[in-house]
Amino acid sequence: MREIEGVSAQSFANRLAIDIDTYQSYESGEADIPVSFLYEAANKLKVDLTTLLTGQQPKLHIYSLVKEGQGLDVERSKQYKYKNLAYNFFGKKAEPFLVTVDAASNNATVNLNTHPGQEMNYILQGTIELTIGESVLVLNKGDTVYYNSAYPHGMRAIGDEAAQFLAIII
Numbered sequence: 342m343r344e345i346e347g348v349s350a351q352s353f354a355n356r357l358a359i360d361i362d363t364y365q366s367y368e369s370g371e372a373d374i375p376v377s378f379l380y381e382a383a384n385k386l387k388v389d390l391t392t393l394l395t396g397q398q399p400k401l402h403i404y405s406l407v408k409e410g411q412g413l414d415v416e417r418s419k420q421y422k423y424k425n426l427a428y429n430f431f432g433k434k435a436e437p438f439l440v441t442v443d444a445a446s447n448n449a450t451v452n453l454n455t456h457p458g459q460e461m462n463y464i465l466q467g468t469i470e471l472t473i474g475e476s477v478l479v480l481n482k483g484d485t486v487y488y489n490s491a492y493p494h495g496m497r498a499i500g501d502e503a504a505q506f507l508a509i510i511i
Contacts, residue, residue: 342386342393343368356385376415376423377456377490380436380510384457390436391428398431405430412439420449420497423508436510442469442498453493459511460490467504471496480506 343353354364357378366372383393391399394415399405405427412424415438424439444467451472462471462485469480474492479499488494490510498504 342388346386353382353385357381375452375454376421376438377454377510379415381456389431389433391425394425395428399429399433401430402432420452426507434511438508438510439465440506440508442467442496442504442506444498444501444503449497451495451497453495455493456490456510458490459487460494461485461487461507461509461511462496463507465505465507467502468499469496469504469506470499 354361367374383390413428415423422441426437473494
């Protein structure tokens with residue numbers, strides 16, 4: 342899409358406020374791409390995230406129904422597995438994801454990322470350690486956190502089971 346728009350890699354990296362080496366590692370597939378980066382890139386390109394991920398424009402205008410276990414898989418990070426839960430709805434005001442964090446992430450370093458806007462996470466199962474800026478929160482099933490996603494944030498599962506949560510990026 343960047344090339345279709347006639348934008349150089351350096352110019353696009355500058356628009357996204359990341360260094361060119363990081364950008365090129367994303368574009369070449371050498372590095373995992375954070376969903377927050379994809380969301381921001383889609384906004385800069387003025388397309389829906391679904392269009393960026395699939396090459397197809399969302400078509401639904403009244404409602405979008407996603408049955409259990411369905412959704413658009415977005416696997417851009419080894420630590421997290423995302424399912425976009427409204428991928429085919431046109432003109433979304435928010436991006437809802439079902440996120441699974443493997444129990445193996447217990448020993449992983451928390452990779453922090455930022456993106457414009459706000460985010461809400463509702464824990465469905467397991468326990469999450471969430472870092473937001475200088476704060477470290479422990480969230481259990483049923484807990485909800487809402488935060489300014491411009492602050493560096495990231496999470497990992499704690500315990501023996503995978504954690505799962507509903508993330509809404511606004």
